[in-house]
Amino acid sequence: MTDFENIAQEAQAVFNTADLIHSSDAIDQALSEMATQIERDYADKIPLVLCVMNGGLMTTARLISKVGIPMQVDYIHATRYANKTTGANVQWLAEPKMSLAGRDVIIVDDILDEGVTLSELISYCKRHECRSVKTAMLIRKLHDRRINNLEADYLGLDVPDRYVFGCGMDYKSFYRNLPGIYAVSE
Numbered sequence: 001m002t003d004f005e006n007i008a009q010e011a012q013a014v015f016n017t018a019d020l021i022h023s024s025d026a027i028d029q030a031l032s033e034m035a036t037q038i039e040r041d042y043a044d045k046i047p048l049v050l051c052v053m054n055g056g057l058m059t060t061a062r063l064i065s066k067v068g069i070p071m072q073v074d075y076i077h078a079t080r081y082a083n084k085t086t087g088a089n090v091q092w093l094a095e096p097k098m099s100l101a102g103r104d105v106i107i108v109d110d111i112l113d114e115g116v117t118l119s120e121l122i123s124y125c126k127r128h129e130c131r132s133v134k135t136a137m138l139i140r141k142l143h144d145r146r147i148n149n150l151e152a153d154y155l156g157l158d159v160p161d162r163y164v165f166g167c168g169m170d171y172k173s174f175y176r177n178l179p180g181i182y183a184v185s186e
């Protein structure tokens with residue numbers, strides 16, 4: 001078997017024994033509530049949404065389709081897990097094409113875990129002279145390893161302290177396309 005086939009087989013076995021943590025309906029409900037808060041907070045502004053690739057793709061798409069005010073969307077690509085289940089240093093793969101100067105930026109991502117990625121993204125936006133920066137995260141992992149007690153301004157759901165995948169999040173690059181969120185069996 002090739003390496004790819006081995007990983008695909010392992011991922012399939014992980015999925016077969018995984019636990020569903022949040023259904024697609026529960027995620028939609030949480031995203032609708034976040035969208036309502038964003039509409040209220042940005043009623044007199046035109047926010048620039050920064051989708052954090054790759055994991056933030058699904059959250060961004062599902063969230064912004066529920067937000068009924070004008071906004072612009074760009075992406076930033078930062079990664080620190082790189083197909084593994086433990087994090088390392090943040091690698092910058094792409095910067096936004098739009099200028100952040102003077103803009104009200106909303107960073108949208110899938111998961112607030114240790115907070116290293118989000119903390120660096122916030123610093124990036126401030127360094128590039130945004131007017132304001134807020135964060136919208138679909139899920140927060142419950143543990144005490146978060147740096148600087150970082151919290152999201154808009155938060156959807158909590159997950160237990162287990163490796164999770166689905167709704168944008170991968171297990172070794174698989175399963176980002178699942179509409180619900182699953183946890184690897186312990």
Ligand SMILES: O=P(O)(O)OC[C@H]1O[C@H](OP(=O)(O)OP(=O)(O)O)[C@H](O)[C@@H]1O
Pocket residue numbers: 052053054055056078079080081082083087109110111112113114115116117118169170
């Ligand atoms: O709070 P942290 O511990 O820093 O982890 C959160 C980050 O990790 C994941 O990205 P990842 O590095 O896996 O890249 P990906 O988006 O391509 O999956 C996720 O999408 C967040 O951006």
